[in-house]
Amino acid sequence: MIDFEMSEDMKGMRDMINQVAEGTMRPISRQYDEEEHTDPVDWQKMMWDVSKGTSVFGGGPQDKKERSGNGSSKPSERNVGATVTIEELSWGDAGLYLSIPNPGLGGAAVSAAGTPDQKKRFLERFGSGEPKWAAMAITEPGFGSDSAAVATTAVRDGDHWVLNGTKIFCTSGHRALEKSEGFVVVWATVDKSAGRAGIKAFVVDHGTPGVTVTKVEDKLGIRCSDTAAIVLEDARIPLDNVLGDPEVKGPDKKGFKGAMATFDATRPAVAASAIGIGRAAVDFVRDELAKAGVEIHYDRPVMKQSALERDFMEMEANLQAARLLTWRAAWMMDRGMQNNLEASMCKSKAGLAVTQVTQKAVEILGPLGYSRKILLEKWMRDAKINDIFEGTQQINLLIVARRILDYSSKELN
Amino acid sequence: MISFEPNEDQRMMRDTVASFAINQVRPIARDADESCQIPDSIVQQAWELGLIQSAIPEEHGGYGGDRSAVTSALVCEELGYGDLSIALHVLAPRLVTYPVLELGSDEQKNEVLPAYCGDSFVAGTAALMEPAMGFDVNQLSVTASRQNGDYVLDGAKCYVPLGPDARHTVVYAAEDGETKAFLVGSDTPGLAVVEREKIMGIKGLATYELKLDNCKIPASARLEGDVKPIFNRSRIALASLAVGVARAAFEYARDYAKDRHAFGVPIAQKQAIAFMLAEMAIEIDATRLLAWEAAWKLDRGEDATRESCLAKNYAADMVLKVTDNAVQVLGGHGYIRDHMVELWLRNGRGFATFEGLALA
Ligand SMILES: Cc1cc2nc3c(=O)[nH]c(=O)nc-3n(C[C@H](O)[C@H](O)[C@H](O)COP(=O)(O)OP(=O)(O)OC[C@H]3O[C@@H](n4cnc5c(N)ncnc54)[C@H](O)[C@@H]3O)c2cc1C
Numbered sequence: 001m002i003d004f005e006m007s008e009d010m011k012g013m014r015d016m017i018n019q020v021a022e023g024t025m026r027p028i029s030r031q032y033d034e035e036e037h038t039d040p041v042d043w044q045k046m047m048w049d050v051s052k053g054t055s056v057f058g059g060g061p062q063d064k065k066e067r068s069g070n071g072s073s074k075p076s077e078r079n080v081g082a083t084v085t086i087e088e089l090s091w092g093d094a095g096l097y098l099s100i101p102n103p104g105l106g107g108a109a110v111s112a113a114g115t116p117d118q119k120k121r122f123l124e125r126f127g128s129g130e131p132k133w134a135a136m137a138i139t140e141p142g143f144g145s146d147s148a149a150v151a152t153t154a155v156r157d158g159d160h161w162v163l164n165g166t167k168i169f170c171t172s173g174h175r176a177l178e179k180s181e182g183f184v185v186v187w188a189t190v191d192k193s194a195g196r197a198g199i200k201a202f203v204v205d206h207g208t209p210g211v212t213v214t215k216v217e218d219k220l221g222i223r224c225s226d227t228a229a230i231v232l233e234d235a236r237i238p239l240d241n242v243l244g245d246p247e248v249k250g251p252d253k254k255g256f257k258g259a260m261a262t263f264d265a266t267r268p269a270v271a272a273s274a275i276g277i278g279r280a281a282v283d284f285v286r287d288e289l290a291k292a293g294v295e296i297h298y299d300r301p302v303m304k305q306s307a308l309e310r311d312f313m314e315m316e317a318n319l320q321a322a323r324l325l326t327w328r329a330a331w332m333m334d335r336g337m338q339n340n341l342e343a344s345m346c347k348s349k350a351g352l353a354v355t356q357v358t359q360k361a362v363e364i365l366g367p368l369g370y371s372r373k374i375l376l377e378k379w380m381r382d383a384k385i386n387d388i389f390e391g392t393q394q395i396n397l398l399i400v401a402r403r404i405l406d407y408s409s410k411e412l413n
Numbered sequence: 414m415i416s417f418e419p420n421e422d423q424r425m426m427r428d429t430v431a432s433f434a435i436n437q438v439r440p441i442a443r444d445a446d447e448s449c450q451i452p453d454s455i456v457q458q459a460w461e462l463g464l465i466q467s468a469i470p471e472e473h474g475g476y477g478g479d480r481s482a483v484t485s486a487l488v489c490e491e492l493g494y495g496d497l498s499i500a501l502h503v504l505a506p507r508l509v510t511y512p513v514l515e516l517g518s519d520e521q522k523n524e525v526l527p528a529y530c531g532d533s534f535v536a537g538t539a540a541l542m543e544p545a546m547g548f549d550v551n552q553l554s555v556t557a558s559r560q561n562g563d564y565v566l567d568g569a570k571c572y573v574p575l576g577p578d579a580r581h582t583v584v585y586a587a588e589d590g591e592t593k594a595f596l597v598g599s600d601t602p603g604l605a606v607v608e609r610e611k612i613m614g615i616k617g618l619a620t621y622e623l624k625l626d627n628c629k630i631p632a633s634a635r636l637e638g639d640v641k642p643i644f645n646r647s648r649i650a651l652a653s654l655a656v657g658v659a660r661a662a663f664e665y666a667r668d669y670a671k672d673r674h675a676f677g678v679p680i681a682q683k684q685a686i687a688f689m690l691a692e693m694a695i696e697i698d699a700t701r702l703l704a705w706e707a708a709w710k711l712d713r714g715e716d717a718t719r720e721s722c723l724a725k726n727y728a729a730d731m732v733l734k735v736t737d738n739a740v741q742v743l744g745g746h747g748y749i750r751d752h753m754v755e756l757w758l759r760n761g762r763g764f765a766t767f768e769g770l771a772l773a
Pocket residue numbers: 105135136137138139143144145146168169170171172219227385388389390391392393394395398413684
C-alpha cells in the first residue's frame with residue numbers, strides 16, 4: 001500500500017534524534033564552524049556512548065535472512081530509518097553529523113564486501129572502548145570522478161600487500177588513522193593495465209607504518225568534518241586485508257563492484273543529509289516570515305502570488321520532492337530491490353535542491369541571511385558539498401542517463 | 414509504514430488503464446488533435462472501464478468501489494500518458510459525480526447519480542474557470558445571489574468541457590464572497606453557451622465559454638459543504654495527468670535520441686542530450702511522488718491543500734520543461750507535426766492555466 005506515514009517506532013526515533021540535534025548540536029554548531037580542526041570531544045564521546053556499534057548509514061542492502069524475516073512479518077525499514085535519522089542529525093548540524101565516531105564509509109565497504117572474519121576483525125571494535133572512526137579513500141590528486149583512474153598501487157610481497165600512493169579528501173581520515181583506533185579502506189590497483197578489474201579495496205589499519213596524514217583541508221563548509229590527505233609509502237598490510245577476491249580475472253562480485261555497490265546505500269544517505277540542511281533553512285525562513293507577518297497562501301493563483309510566496313513554495317516543493325525520492329531509494333533497499341538508478345536520482349535531486357534552497361534562503365533573509373550571527377549562511381556553505389561528494393551532480397546524472405538509456409559506461413561517459 | 418508500492422487492486426486498475434491508453438488512446442491522439450474531435454467509440458470504451466461508475470455506491474446504481482485519490486492518481490497518469498484531451502473527456506462526468514458524492518444531500522445523490530451509471534457514456538461537467546486575468550478559485554466573479562428563495566447565477570465561465578452536451582453542470586460561484594457549488598441542469602434558462610473555444614492545446618476536447626445571465630436555480634441546487642477538498646482533488650488529478658503527459662514526451666525523446674545519429678554517434682551519447690533526459694526522468698518521478706503524497710493525505714481525510722497545491726504547481730512547471738526539452742531533443746523534427754512532441758508541449762503548457770478540469 002502506498003503510505004507516507006512513518007511507523008510509530010520510526011516517529012519515536014525521529015523525535016528523539018531531533019531532540020539530540022536541537023539540544024546538543026545547534027548550541028555548538030557555530031563554534032565548531034569557526035574553530036575548524038578542533039574536535040567536539042565531549043559531544044563525540046556522548047554520541048559514541050549512545051550509538052556505539054551502529055552505523056548511521058543504515059547498512060545497505062538487506063541480506064536474505066533479514067528479508068525472509070527473523071520470524072517477524074514486518075518488512076525491514078532499516079534504510080528508510082537511516083535516512084530519517086540522518087536528516088534529523090543534519091538538520092542539527094551536518095559538519096557535526098559527519099564527525100560522529102562511526103564506521104562510516106569504510107565500515108559500509110567492509111559490511112558490503114568483507115568476509116565474516118574481516119567483519120569481525122574490523123567492525124567489532126566499534127562496539128566498545130574509545131570513540132573510533134573508519135573512512136574510505138578513493139580520491140587522489142590526479143582524479144576524483146573517474147574512479148577507474150586509481151594510481152595508488154598494491155603489490156604483493158609474501159604475506160603482505162605493499163601500498164604506495166597519495167589519497168586526498170578522505171572524510172574522517174585523520175580521525176580514523178591518527179585520532180582513534182580506526183581504519184581506512186584504500187582503493188588501489190594491483191594491475192594498472194587491467195583497468196577497473198585491477199582495482200581492489202584494502203583495509204589499512206591505524207598505526208600502519210608508512211601511512212601518514214599529511215594535510216587536513218580548510219573548507220567552505222562542513223568545517224567540523226575532517227578531510228584528510230593520506231600518503232602511503234611502502235605501507236605493508238596483511239594479505240587478508242583485501243576486500244573481495246584479489247585476483248584480477250574471474251567473477252569478482254565483492255571487490256570493486258562490491259565497493260561501488262555501497263554507493264547505492266550511501267547516496268540516499270548523502271541525499272538525506274542534504275535534506276536535513278535544506279529543512280533547517282526552510283524552517284528558519286518559515287519562522288522569520290511568520291514573525292514578519294508574511295502569510296503563505298498555497299491556493300492562490302500564480303499571478304496573484306508574491307515573488308516571496310512563490311520562492312518559498314518552490315523551496316518547499318523541491319525539498320519534499322527530494323525527500324520522497326530519497327525515501328523511495330532507501331525503501332527499495334529495505335525491500336531488497338536493485339536501486340542503483342533511484343539512488344542516483346535522489347542524490348542528484350537532493351544535491352541540487354538544497355544548494356538552491358539554501359542559497360535562496362540567504363537571499364530572502366537579506367542582510368540577516370548573509371550575517372554570521374545566524375546559521376543560515378553556514379547552512380548554505382554546508383549544503384554545497386552534497387552536490388559534490390559521493391558523485392558530483394554530473395556523475396549522478398550520468399548514472400541516471402546510462403540507466404534510462406541502457407548504456408554502458410563505455411557508451412556514455 | 415512508509416511504502417511506495419501500490420496495492421493489488423491499484424496495480425490491476427493501473428495496468429488495465431495503461432493498456433487502454435497505449436493500445437486504444439495513443440493511436441488516435443494525433444487525429445483527435447487535428448480534427449478537434451474525439452470519436453464516440455473511444456469514449457464508450459473508456460466508459461466500459463468503469464472509471465466513473467466504480468465510485469458510485471450500489472444504492473445509486475454504481476459499483477460501490479472506493480474513491481481513493483491515490484488510485485485515481487495512478488489512473489490519471491496512465492490516461493494522461495495516452496492523451497490529455499481524451500483523458501479529460503472521459504473523466505468529465507466525475508466533475509458532477511464527485512462533488513455530488515462528497516458534498517451532496519441524499520436527495521441530490523438520488524436525483525443525479527443514477528444517470529451516470531448506465532451502459533453508455535453520459536457527459537457531465539463543471540464550470541469553474543473564468544475568462545479574466547487573476548482568476549482565483551477563492552474569489553470568483555460569477556455570483557450566486559438569493560432571490561425569493563431561489564439562487565440567481567450571473568457571470569461568465571470558460572474552459573467548460575463538453576459544455577452543451579453535459580447533463581449537469583456544477584457551477585462554482587461566489588455566494589457572499591465564498592465559493593460554493595451549484596448543480597445546474599443543462600436546459601436551465603439563463604445558461605447559454607457562447608462558443609466552443611479555440612485553444613492552443615487539448616484541441617480534441619470540446620471546451621466552451623458559458624454565460625450565466627440571470628440564471629435561476631432552486632435553493633436545493635446548492636451543494637452544501639466545503640469545496641476545498643474538491644479543488645484539492647482537481648489539483649491531484651491535474652498533477653498526475655501532467656506526469657502522464659511528461660512521461661509520454663520523455664519516452665518519445667529518449668527513444669528518438671538513441672536512434673538519431675549526429676557526428677557519428679547517437680545523440681543520446683552526447684551529454685548535453687543525456688543529461689537533459691536524466692533530469693526529465695528525475696523530475697517526472699519527483700512530481701509523481703508529490704502527487705501521491707497529496708492524494709494519500711486527502712484519502713486520510715486530512716486537509717491536503719498545501720500538498721496538492723505544491724504538487725500541482727510543481728507539476729505545471731515540470732511538464733512544461735519536460736515537454737519543451739522533448740521538442741529540443743528532436744531538434745527541427747520536434748517542430749514538425751509528424752512527431753507527437755509538439756502536441757505534448759502545447760498540452761503541457763496548459764497545466765499552469767488549468768483549474769478544476771478533472772477530479773481524482
Ligand atoms: C569535503 C569533501 C569530502 C570528501 N570525502 C571523500 C571521501 O571520504 N573519500 C573519497 O574517496 N573522496 C572524498 N571526496 C572526494 C569527492 O568524492 C570528489 O571531490 C568528487 O568525486 C569529485 O572529484 P574531483 O574533485 O576530482 O572533481 P573532478 O572529477 O575533477 O570533476 C570536476 C568537474 O568535472 C565534472 N566531471 C567530471 N567527470 C565528468 C564527466 N564524465 N561528465 C561530465 N562532467 C564530469 C564534475 O562533475 C565536476 O563538476 C571528498 C571531497 C570533499 C570536497
